[in-house]
Amino acid sequence: MELSGGQIVVQCLKDEGVEYLFGYPGGAVLHLYDAIFHQEEVKHILVRHEQAATHAADAYARATGKPGVVLVTSGPGATNAVTGIATAYMDSIPMIVISGQVPTAVIGSDAFQEVDMVGITRPCVKHNFLVKDVNDIAETMKKAFYVATTGRPGPVVIDIPKDITDPNILVPYKYPKKIKMRSYSPATKGHPRQIKKAIDLLLNAKRPVIYSGGGVVLGEASEELRELTRSLNFPITQTLMGLGAYPASDKQFIGMLGMHGTYESNLTMHESDVILAIGVRFDDRVTGKLAEFCPHATIIHIDIDPASISKTVKVDVPIVGDVKIVLKQMLELLKEQKKKPSKNALEAWWSRIDQWRSINCLEFDRDSELIKPQAVIEQLHEVTKGDAFITSDVGQHQMFAAQFYPFDKPRRWINSGGLGTMGFGLPAAIGVKLAHPEADVACVTGEASIQMCIQELSTALQYNTAIKIINLNNRYMGMVRQWQEFSYESRYSQSYMDTIPDFVKLAEAYGHVGIRVEKPEDVKPALEKAFAMKDRTVFLDILTDRTENVYPMIESGKGHQEMTLRVAPGTPINRELA
Amino acid sequence: MRHIISILIENEAGALSRVAGLFSARGYNIESLTVAPTEDPSLSRMTLVTRGTDDIIEQITKQLNKLIDIVKLIDLAETTHVERELMLVKVKTCKESREEIKRLADIFRGKIIDVTNNSYVIEMTGPSDKLDAFVAALDENNIIETVRSGPTGLSRGEKGLHL
Numbered sequence: 001m002e003l004s005g006g007q008i009v010v011q012c013l014k015d016e017g018v019e020y021l022f023g024y025p026g027g028a029v030l031h032l033y034d035a036i037f038h039q040e041e042v043k044h045i046l047v048r049h050e051q052a053a054t055h056a057a058d059a060y061a062r063a064t065g066k067p068g069v070v071l072v073t074s075g076p077g078a079t080n081a082v083t084g085i086a087t088a089y090m091d092s093i094p095m096i097v098i099s100g101q102v103p104t105a106v107i108g109s110d111a112f113q114e115v116d117m118v119g120i121t122r123p124c125v126k127h128n129f130l131v132k133d134v135n136d137i138a139e140t141m142k143k144a145f146y147v148a149t150t151g152r153p154g155p156v157v158i159d160i161p162k163d164i165t166d167p168n169i170l171v172p173y174k175y176p177k178k179i180k181m182r183s184y185s186p187a188t189k190g191h192p193r194q195i196k197k198a199i200d201l202l203l204n205a206k207r208p209v210i211y212s213g214g215g216v217v218l219g220e221a222s223e224e225l226r227e228l229t230r231s232l233n234f235p236i237t238q239t240l241m242g243l244g245a246y247p248a249s250d251k252q253f254i255g256m257l258g259m260h261g262t263y264e265s266n267l268t269m270h271e272s273d274v275i276l277a278i279g280v281r282f283d284d285r286v287t288g289k290l291a292e293f294c295p296h297a298t299i300i301h302i303d304i305d306p307a308s309i310s311k312t313v314k315v316d317v318p319i320v321g322d323v324k325i326v327l328k329q330m331l332e333l334l335k336e337q338k339k340k341p342s343k344n345a346l347e348a349w350w351s352r353i354d355q356w357r358s359i360n361c362l363e364f365d366r367d368s369e370l371i372k373p374q375a376v377i378e379q380l381h382e383v384t385k386g387d388a389f390i391t392s393d394v395g396q397h398q399m400f401a402a403q404f405y406p407f408d409k410p411r412r413w414i415n416s417g418g419l420g421t422m423g424f425g426l427p428a429a430i431g432v433k434l435a436h437p438e439a440d441v442a443c444v445t446g447e448a449s450i451q452m453c454i455q456e457l458s459t460a461l462q463y464n465t466a467i468k469i470i471n472l473n474n475r476y477m478g479m480v481r482q483w484q485e486f487s488y489e490s491r492y493s494q495s496y497m498d499t500i501p502d503f504v505k506l507a508e509a510y511g512h513v514g515i516r517v518e519k520p521e522d523v524k525p526a527l528e529k530a531f532a533m534k535d536r537t538v539f540l541d542i543l544t545d546r547t548e549n550v551y552p553m554i555e556s557g558k559g560h561q562e563m564t565l566r567v568a569p570g571t572p573i574n575r576e577l578a
Numbered sequence: 579m580r581h582i583i584s585i586l587i588e589n590e591a592g593a594l595s596r597v598a599g600l601f602s603a604r605g606y607n608i609e610s611l612t613v614a615p616t617e618d619p620s621l622s623r624m625t626l627v628t629r630g631t632d633d634i635i636e637q638i639t640k641q642l643n644k645l646i647d648i649v650k651l652i653d654l655a656e657t658t659h660v661e662r663e664l665m666l667v668k669v670k671t672c673k674e675s676r677e678e679i680k681r682l683a684d685i686f687r688g689k690i691i692d693v694t695n696n697s698y699v700i701e702m703t704g705p706s707d708k709l710d711a712f713v714a715a716l717d718e719n720n721i722i723e724t725v726r727s728g729p730t731g732l733s734r735g736e737k738g739l740h741l
Contacts, residue, residue: 119592126646130591181646182741183588184646305644306643307637307643307644314633
């Protein structure tokens with residue numbers, strides 16, 4: 001079969017089984033777009049800004065486990081995609097970004113819409129390629145998919161100069177079935193001796209805790225995690241990225257940990273004697289002050305990326321390997337053991353944890369006459385029966401969603417955890433809805449974040465992705481305002497906006513349904529109405545309490561044991577500290 | 579502590595900038611870096627000298643290993659090894675000093691590879707501290723310019739860094 005470079009790119013996507021291509025055309029990719037025009041298998045989703053293409057593809061990957069694919073033009077098209085590439089990189093999301101480039105003959109001459117895409121993206125991709133020969137496209141595409149989806153996943157950029165996709169140059173096409181790279185061979189099995197050590201530690205632990213993260217979701221290891229956690233009867237905490245891998249409704253789950261984690265999970269970490277860390281990276285938002293992090297604990301760390309091990313926190317038993325395979329190895333070894341964890345020690349440990357739990361650290365003022373954002377998320381959970389895909393932007397609303405929507409399944413919670421990219425939520429919801437057209441998909445956002453990619457309401461109409469936008473509108477950049485309240489004596493420098501658009505009219509202008517909600521009692525009916533409209537995108541503009549804060553909070557530079565709580569344990573809930 | 583990291587890397591455009599970029603992005607320092615293709619033209623060998631605590635060096639080697647283009651690497655400081663650096667020094671000479679500079683170069687096993695009426699270019703190889711010692715022994719007012727390759731090295735014995 002003889003094909004042009006442009007046709008080869010599209011044919012490779014078909015051979016990889018790619019369903020959706022998120023993109024935006026431009027000069028350098030016109031040959032490619034012509035090849036797309038002549039086929040129907042790979043469906044192109046036209047966004048309104050390239051950043052949204054990357055977020056939508058990224059979220060598609062998070063929701064399905066399959067790599068997301070993006071196509072952008074050279075120059076500004078490519079640079080607009082960079083924020084989304086960095087977002088995917090920080091959260092280890094498999095993604096392929098094909099960027100157009102000026103023709104090879106003029107590379108380096110500051111040609112129109114030329115930018116060194118390989119150079120710009122180098123620090124925020126797993127790998128990138130510049131294709132210089134039409135005969136190399138197929139192999140490069142295969143390598144890109146292989147690298148992006150194996151080991152610790154990540155985004156891969158393929159920069160293709162315009163002349164390489166020339167429709168007049170035809171070359172034989174064959175998509176490689178398999179690819180081997182001498183410089184890349186990701187780890188799989190964990191070292192048996194390390195696993196034995198880990199099991200011995202776990203069986204002798206008196207105050208153990210499992211600290212699990214996004215690696216478990218990416219590694220499809222939820223089932224193994226559940227089995228291990230239940231068989232040991234250990235408490236489990238999860239990171240922002242890990243939510244859903246272990247069911248939040250289970251009694252062994254003690255909540256998220258870290259800066260806005262629960263009182264019980266942070267104290268459990270702080271007091272523990274053995275930590276089993278699985279697919280996590282000891283992020284600064286999780287650890288708090290490093291010098292005070294888990295002072296009594298022996299730490300076991302399972303991760304596919306050796307560079308994640310002992311990067312910030314020194315680990316005692318490192319296990320490099322694929323989380324799913326390592327957990328299976330551990331479960332097998334556990335079954336062979338006669339010894340069980342000490343029942344008495346665990347009972348004592350659980351009773352301490354239950355004490356911490358009993359202060360109910362997430363409780364908020366339920367009698368308020370204002371709409372509390374926490375209450376909105378609780379009702380969202382109720383209305384969607386806990387089974388929706390929730391995307392979020394970044395800020396207070398993100399933390400409220402993580403705290404108040406208990407996720408029981410992996411891949412349901414889609415947020416930018418590492419890079420913290422405002423503007424992620426809306427295009428992400430579109431990507432998720434395309435992947436799961438029958439599922440309820442909600443974007444929890446705020447009036448600041450949503451305006452960073454608001455133009456995608458137009459994309460949502462074009463592809464009829466019926467998503468529900470839950471805009472927790474507090475007329476502030478809530479998280480910025482909270483930090484300013486805590487650390488800058490309430491000097492609210494630039495954290496509010498004087499003019500916020502009429503979101504209801506805006507939604508209507510884009511062809512969607514807009515509903516404003518101003519009273520607490522109207523929240524649930526509005527949610528029910530929105531989710532009943534199965535084929536419409538609905539924008540719920542919910543005016544929430546302007547001064548609500550996210551608690552608990554570990555202020556920066558403090559340790560797990562120094563949380564700021566809404567109320568001191570034992571005092572009535574409506575007496576706010578702040 | 580000083581470490582010499584020896585790297586086999588795919589001989590591809592941009593591979594060097596991946597390594598250099600990693601060091602600047604993560605705040606590691608590079609004392610010197612030399613690179614050239616090996617007997618297998620598809621591979622380059624890079625020798626990189628850096629300093630850091632054991633924890634930092636561990637991170638450096640792990641982060642380097644993560645780069646897709648890097649095939650293999652070793653930290654030569656962890657094994658017994660030989661290392662050599664090449665230096666060329668251009669010195670001013672006059673009637674009175676020519677003999678003395680020649681003798682000094684001989685003592686350090688240097689070779690004079692260019693001569694004019696009032697200058698020498700001296701070639702010298704050796705461990706970096708030997709080159710330092712030679713430079714220190716010269717009258718600094720006589721040095722016109724120096725250029726050094728940065729150290730390269732191999733581990734001792736029959737084992738080596740290859741595919």
